[in-house]
Amino acid sequence: MLVQTEQETACEAGVQPMVVECHGLTKVFRRPFASLDKAVCALRDVSLSVRRGQIVGLIGPNGAGKSTLLNLIAGLILPTQGRVTICGRPARSVAARRYLGFMPEHPVFPGLYTARAVLRYHAALLGLSAQSIARQVDASIQRLHMQEFADRPASDFSQGMKQRLALAIAMMSDPPLLLLDEPSNGLDPIGIVELRDLLQQLRDAGASVVISSHRLGELEKLTSDYIFMHRGRIVQFGDELTASQAGQLRVGVVSDGEAVARAALPSSRVLSVCDTELMIAIGEPDEVPDVVRDLVAAGAKITSVLLRRENIEEVFLRLCDEGDSR
């Protein structure tokens, strides 16, 4: 008889606040009989937690440790140091897997199986009854809009079809935690919009999602919570990342832009200036009224004001540069 911990019961009831907890995770890859200097430290002392109903994006350059972190949470690999739990259970345990849906980066299916047969196969592996399997399979096909290719062999699938099927498998029986590795690979723009809507539905239902993706523009549409990783460490995450997005204030003036800028602003804040336009560095949106007031006081005749913040891609590139220069 499996004894449930309090956390596990809370997770099932939707009360458990933290679905994933990682403490001091370190992962070193070393081939058998290889020397220590050939070992690769993919993850260094990573600690994080994902709460219920949170969608988190893992971003970072190649080799940052995103897939390693995802694989550790999924229990596919063991940490060299540290521990990771899912709803209070060790990640590699059978009990933890009850709360987990995993979608790998390159999904592969038995070639002779149709999508329907693949879904039935994975539903059976979840331990569902025959009636539940039939219900789950139909629901998954409807949810992921796979009606057109549900009865075609998986060997004929395009990349987008494989992604949909893999996502359907991961989402089967609505696990509290979804781990998605590059879920938007091969999806067309409509598919990405549908994926976003689906993830938002899951979040509203209380599921947690951790997504690893290189496609920052698409990730930006899926979530606003990020964990930025670089060389095996977490550099920034959550609110720190979004707060660090720098802003640029573009102010249009009738004339004498240079003179006004010289009179009203320190030179370090002026990014660029010409006769009819000023580009000013802004730390916080709250600074905008003060800047505009100072410009008006200096005699500027303002025609337009536009605040632009770095998008996630620009933050990513900036953080990569900062990380490389350290």
Added chain:
Amino acid sequence: MRAYELIRETYFRRSYIWIAHLSWLAVYGVFWWSFVPAKTETMGKFILIGSGLFLALTLSAGILGDDIASGRICVLVTKPFWTGKLYLFRWIGLSLQAAVHLLLTGVLLGVLDLLTPKNSIEGLGVWLLATWLLFNAVAALSTSLSVVLGRAFNSLLLLVVFVAGYLLMNALMVLLRGEAGAGWLTAFVRYAWPPFELLRKFAGGEYGPHALTVGRFSLSHSVACVVHSLVLTCVYGAVGILLLCRRQFSRVRE
């Protein structure tokens, strides 16, 4: 349902499985028809080597290696069941395949014997049983090896290793005859290697010094041979299950 689906997937994973089965049945039929073995023993040995060794390796050698190399196993081992069941049900699927194959072989040879009553198939059942036992043991060993190798389609490699290992053991036993090490080597070949010789003697009716026990009755020798084969199969399987449960499923990053 889980067991059923895993066993079913073993049957339908590749279309070459059906080609392999049908090809071997055709080979047995041709052998019977063309070479007209005078004694059942000749046909029995042919089936023992063909199905017990070659077919077993063909079907089982890459079975888990294929899953590991393709990455399919990454989703399977995140499902909420003991990872060892993956190995177990795959092996049961192979064993059932072999049982069906050997039943069909028996039916085929029975029909051929009716059509051409120039050979006796008396005792063929024991040979088919011995073949099934050998198949199970070889399939368990090669499935366990495929967990370590983690590569698909390594049948040829395993076949070379098996044959080379067998020849090497025999050569060493001849060279070391009379030496202290010969006893250990003989014991290893007799008890730890897939029991080809033992099952050949079991099916062929010999119960001489190679038998596991020293009982006076042929039934005890027969039971001992069967038990030995099953124990070896369980040991190979246990090793494979242990390796699979402890294995990590990720590539090394360079």
